[in-house]
Amino acid sequence: MLLRNPALTASLLSATTKKLYNHRYSTPTAFMASSGVACSLLVLCGKSLAENETAKAIKTNNTLKLPEDEKLSLVLHSEMDKSVMQGFFQVHSYMDSLSTNQFGRLLVWSPDLTSTHDVVSHNFCELPIGTVCIADVQTKGRGRSKNVWESPLGCLMFSFTMQMEDGRVVPLVQYVVSLAMTEAIKDICDKNGLPSIDVKIKWPNDLYLNGSKVGGILCTSHINQRSSCKCRIA
Template sequence: MWLCQSIFCMLVSSRFRLLSPHISFSVLSLKNHTPSRLSFSVAASAMETSSPSALFLCGKSSSETEIAKSLKINNALKLPNGGEVSTHLQSEISNFQLGEEAFNVNLFLNSLSTNRFGRNLIWSPRLPSTHDVVSHNFCELPIGAACVADVQFKGRGRSKNAWESPRGCLMFSFTLEMEDGKIVPLVQYVVSLALTEAIKDICDREGFPCLDVRIKWPNDLYLNGLKVGGILCTSTYKSKKFNVSSGVGLNVDNEKPTTCLNAVLKELSTTSNKFRREDIMAAFFNKFEMLYDIFLNQVGRELLCRKRMRIELWKMWSRSRV
């Protein structure tokens, strides 16, 4: 029951923009380190080259791995504006020399317990925008597929704002498909709620002090009065369905430009334990899949039929979260 009540308090606005995918160009420098291993250059000058962006295609199970193989064989994934891309399978990750801060694909997939979301994963050490990858390749990807990057340098925020995405920030986007256009604008609130609940679940599981991450309407996340995250949802309409691309940015281990989860955790705890991006992303999808099903089956249509209820619930939510 508390899940339904929480979602009711979130789904209170019909503001939403149907945005066309932002065109950007991706650059990732690859250079030989040894004959059998490749290393990723993160030098600023590399961002000015036309080297292909590396996308690693990963899967939770054998069926998702087969999908990854098919995408690679068919050279199906493209970047906006004709940007070059090189695709690799999860089994090839060991051929590349990666830093300790690289996203741990195995850790994420082993922590994932969903039936749909996050099971098909695209990981890249460096991209302009994960959101552009999923929106530009929406029709090629399975519904629920996700893209995550260690660094993105053309991250997108609401109203075409830029989202600063340094190393240590969790940045990922994923695909949804919806039929009822009236409830499409509300999915961003389910994403926001799932992310805050995922952080709380990790705090409880790991014995961390509770971090009071709050949602600021319409799609920002705040901690101790400072912005630490944001949600972006865009959509296109095709074949009588809405193709929705949802993006998440969360400051996990980067104290700039504002603060981050681990900086606040360090102030509250004497241990050296930290939040890990992989744990948060897996916990998010585990929570989102459950909340999204509740939203579709019990909440969305009833809420939209009661405009007065939406207004009253928004007032209740504002009083409880400010």
């Protein structure tokens, strides 16, 4: 079974329903092992009935893709065996805490992924605006000048999509996101009675703590036929 991190992924694959795969295989894990190729597991979940219906449609259409034709396995969060979700990203806690009208209401989560940015950038037409992709482990995160980030467990890795009518403000997005990250960290510390974490911004898009780089924001965009600009932020 050629998964990048079998320990993280195999238990989740085995927890999906058997009907997702060919009846010749006794378990989803057996199906994946038979393919002989690397595979990424993507779990889809929505905040409300509407977003969950969108998640079902995405899974049914099965049109999501990754670079270099990397294989994907799509499942719904409702199909997962919750007993194996301990220690992974807590989807229910995320959804319960969410209070937005659009942003983040459709979630794409993976225990082990090359890059969250690849998911949103290669599937703009298939994913609704505001979709968020989160990974527990990321092995080929993208940076500036083609730099690659390897992000082990415990890091926060996510990408999301947004749309704006005025493409001239796109260069400002990375500044806004950088500020939002530092303010969110301070807010979490204050609300939970934790010592302040003095994360600073190295403009335009790097986050530093005690002189060391601990994060970064990557924004890419394209213009669609209606002249509105879609952005991908990681």
